[in-house]
Amino acid sequence: MAQVPAYTKAEEQLERIFEAFKEREIQRVFYVACGGSSALMYPSKYFLDRESKNITAEIYNSNEFIHRNPMSLGEKSLVILCSHKGKTPETTAAAKFAKAKGALVVSLMYVETAPLAEESDFIVNYSWISAGNMEPNPEIMNYAILYKLAMGLLYVKEGNRKYEKLVSSLQHLDTVFEKLMKTYAEKAKAYAKEVKDEKIIYTMASGSNYGMAYSFAICILMEMQWIHSHAIHAGEFFHGPFEILDENVPFILLMGLDETRPLEERALAFLEKHGKKNLVLDAKTFDLTGIDEEVRGYIAPLAINFVLRMYALALSKERNHPLETRRYMFKIPY
Amino acid sequence: MAQVPAYTKAEEQLERIFEAFKEREIQRVFYVACGGSSALMYPSKYFLDRESKNITAEIYNSNEFIHRNPMSLGEKSLVILCSHKGKTPETTAAAKFAKAKGALVVSLMYVETAPLAEESDFIVNYSWISAGNMEPNPEIMNYAILYKLAMGLLYVKEGNRKYEKLVSSLQHLDTVFEKLMKTYAEKAKAYAKEVKDEKIIYTMASGSNYGMAYSFAICILMEMQWIHSHAIHAGEFFHGPFEILDENVPFILLMGLDETRPLEERALAFLEKHGKKNLVLDAKTFDLTGIDEEVRGYIAPLAINFVLRMYALALSKERNHPLETRRYMFKIPY
Numbered sequence: 001m002a003q004v005p006a007y008t009k010a011e012e013q014l015e016r017i018f019e020a021f022k023e024r025e026i027q028r029v030f031y032v033a034c035g036g037s038s039a040l041m042y043p044s045k046y047f048l049d050r051e052s053k054n055i056t057a058e059i060y061n062s063n064e065f066i067h068r069n070p071m072s073l074g075e076k077s078l079v080i081l082c083s084h085k086g087k088t089p090e091t092t093a094a095a096k097f098a099k100a101k102g103a104l105v106v107s108l109m110y111v112e113t114a115p116l117a118e119e120s121d122f123i124v125n126y127s128w129i130s131a132g133n134m135e136p137n138p139e140i141m142n143y144a145i146l147y148k149l150a151m152g153l154l155y156v157k158e159g160n161r162k163y164e165k166l167v168s169s170l171q172h173l174d175t176v177f178e179k180l181m182k183t184y185a186e187k188a189k190a191y192a193k194e195v196k197d198e199k200i201i202y203t204m205a206s207g208s209n210y211g212m213a214y215s216f217a218i219c220i221l222m223e224m225q226w227i228h229s230h231a232i233h234a235g236e237f238f239h240g241p242f243e244i245l246d247e248n249v250p251f252i253l254l255m256g257l258d259e260t261r262p263l264e265e266r267a268l269a270f271l272e273k274h275g276k277k278n279l280v281l282d283a284k285t286f287d288l289t290g291i292d293e294e295v296r297g298y299i300a301p302l303a304i305n306f307v308l309r310m311y312a313l314a315l316s317k318e319r320n321h322p323l324e325t326r327r328y329m330f331k332i333p334y
Numbered sequence: 335m336a337q338v339p340a341y342t343k344a345e346e347q348l349e350r351i352f353e354a355f356k357e358r359e360i361q362r363v364f365y366v367a368c369g370g371s372s373a374l375m376y377p378s379k380y381f382l383d384r385e386s387k388n389i390t391a392e393i394y395n396s397n398e399f400i401h402r403n404p405m406s407l408g409e410k411s412l413v414i415l416c417s418h419k420g421k422t423p424e425t426t427a428a429a430k431f432a433k434a435k436g437a438l439v440v441s442l443m444y445v446e447t448a449p450l451a452e453e454s455d456f457i458v459n460y461s462w463i464s465a466g467n468m469e470p471n472p473e474i475m476n477y478a479i480l481y482k483l484a485m486g487l488l489y490v491k492e493g494n495r496k497y498e499k500l501v502s503s504l505q506h507l508d509t510v511f512e513k514l515m516k517t518y519a520e521k522a523k524a525y526a527k528e529v530k531d532e533k534i535i536y537t538m539a540s541g542s543n544y545g546m547a548y549s550f551a552i553c554i555l556m557e558m559q560w561i562h563s564h565a566i567h568a569g570e571f572f573h574g575p576f577e578i579l580d581e582n583v584p585f586i587l588l589m590g591l592d593e594t595r596p597l598e599e600r601a602l603a604f605l606e607k608h609g610k611k612n613l614v615l616d617a618k619t620f621d622l623t624g625i626d627e628e629v630r631g632y633i634a635p636l637a638i639n640f641v642l643r644m645y646a647l648a649l650s651k652e653r654n655h656p657l658e659t660r661r662y663m664f665k666i667p668y
Binding site: 038050064067068070072088199217218219224228229235238241243244245259326327 | 362368369370371372380383384385386387388390392395396397398401402403404405406422424533534540541551552553556557558560561562563564567569570572573574575576577578579580593594596597600604608660661662663668
């Protein structure tokens with residue numbers, strides 16, 4: 001087949017978007033999506049917050065975005081949306097809404113054509129695990145594409161060189177993932193056995209890792225396993241939520257490598273003292289060979305997410321509750 | 335005693351801050367606090383998002399704010415902080431951090447002197463229920479002061495006239511509260527009896543009301559009642575969390591009067607169809623006489639919060655678990 005390889009295609013799509021970045025002023029980035037697709041965007045906002053002199057970044061649920069109707073949304077806005085199959089109605093409506101306001105609209109999706117694509121100025125197709133593609137390319141997975149857009153934007157607009165370090169580092173992500181697969185295969189199974197009968201499991205993180213905690217709580221535990229959950233911000237933990245903790249309450253603490261790590265370390269000390277059912281996934285223990293020191297804080301959540309996915313699979317097997325099982329989603333009208 | 339009345343004092347403090355607004359350019363507002371004090375700020379961000387042409391608003395946990403260290407924080411930033419007793423160490427540190435960056439630093443607190451005051455350019459003292467003050471003035475309660483700051487800022491900077499409508503409306507809030515007290519006293523007790531043995535209660539809302547859902551989940555249920563909880567955004571509900579719902583899972587849905595109400599209505603329809611333990615607090619049923627139509631959407635969360643406080647008290651009595659009981663907070667080092 002003469003099909004263009006997925007990597008080349010995504011790169012070409014990104015190049016065209018970077019050209020569009022050069023042609024217009026951008027003051028604000030709005031990250032707009034629902035559920036797991038929204039959670040993907042938290043690390044990119046963290047990057048823009050830390051590194052941009054002039055461009056602000058906000059994250060909104062698609063329907064909230066439309067109804068909140070931010071007054072500053074306009075021609076100097078970049079709206080980045082994501083929907084796996086490009087068919088989430090609220091996200092498609094949000095793209096249309098943003099375009100009508102004159103914003104530059106860029107949408108990520110796994111599929112090549114979809115309603116969301118029709119409402120967008122540009123699309124990028126990311127790689128994903130599916131029946132026909134069991135070896136996705138981490139360099140063009142959704143998180144990676146989102147970073148390329150954010151870092152590419154600051155490269156174009158503010159001369160920020162993290163983009164280059166990102167691109168060279170992402171080439172090593174498959175090796176990082178392979179090693180994590182080996183290290184965590186048995187650990188994930190053991191954990192699944194331990195917690196299979198728990199009714200509630202909290203997740204916790206801060207900074208660029210918070211989105212992973214949110215995603216695991218709402219998509220994996222609540223949606224796919226019907227286990228009660230809540231993503232707690234590691235800084236907020238000490239101002240209310242920690243009172244819920246005793247020896248019987250399971251917590252999953254994600255520890256990354258970004259500047260907010262002291263918040264996660266503080267939460268760890270507390271969990272170790274007062275909790276007994278803790279799972280700590282610490283990126284400091286990961287072999288990140290090939291990932292540039294300057295972007296490790298940003299890339300750690302991608303590695304953590306890979307490990308979390310292994311825990312999700314192990315949990316679903318141990319509980320005999322496939323990740324695909326739903327009672328409502330896509331099954332009834334809502 | 336020749337003491338200045340609290341209302342007059344707060345007004346004088348606000349006047350001085352508005353003068354400071356006139357004297358400098360403000361591009362970004364950072365709302366910085368922890369837990370319940372942070373939740374207070376969500377409605378003000380909603381207002382700025384909807385109504386400001388040029389000024390952006392962000393909400394950060396105090397410790398996240400310091401470590402995230404947003405690059406755009408600087409002389410054109412207004413940082414608004416809040417700590418009830420002005421002694422939250424992370425919030426005091428955040429004020430100091432913001433001041434060192436050249437930002438205009440305004441802090442809300444209940445007390446008159448505190449470490450946080452020393453690190454701030456301006457303070458505003460709000461009114462609150464306490465042993466010595468059982469009849470706080472709703473016009474200068476924390477939510478009201480925060481709105482006065484946000485609406486005052488846009489009045490000064492962009493000629494937005496909502497400030498005037500806010501001030502005249504707030505004069506009627508005590509009457510609104512009195513009527514709500516009568517309507518909800520027995521309802522709150524009945525609900526408390528119903529759910530007293532529940533292990534988990536979710537809260538849900540969108541837009542300007544989401545902060546109330548967050549506050550009730552983390553401060554009242556988790557912190558003060560040791561009941562598992564999670565504030566779910568009504569738009570996000572349909573993209574993961576709703577799979578947790580069955581007839582045995584209690585939800586508290588807050589329905590406000592702002593532009594995102596359709597999200598809450600959609601959640602209501604789903605809860606009514608698939609859940610059986612729903613508490614719906616709907617501001618549409620409140621008697622809001624005196625509150626200007628143009629600001630009802632913004633003021634509804636204050637009324638909802640008043641009602642929620644009644645439910646919290648009823649719950650604590652029914653469960654024989656005083657709201658002041660803690661296992662960790664202020665009792666052990668953390």
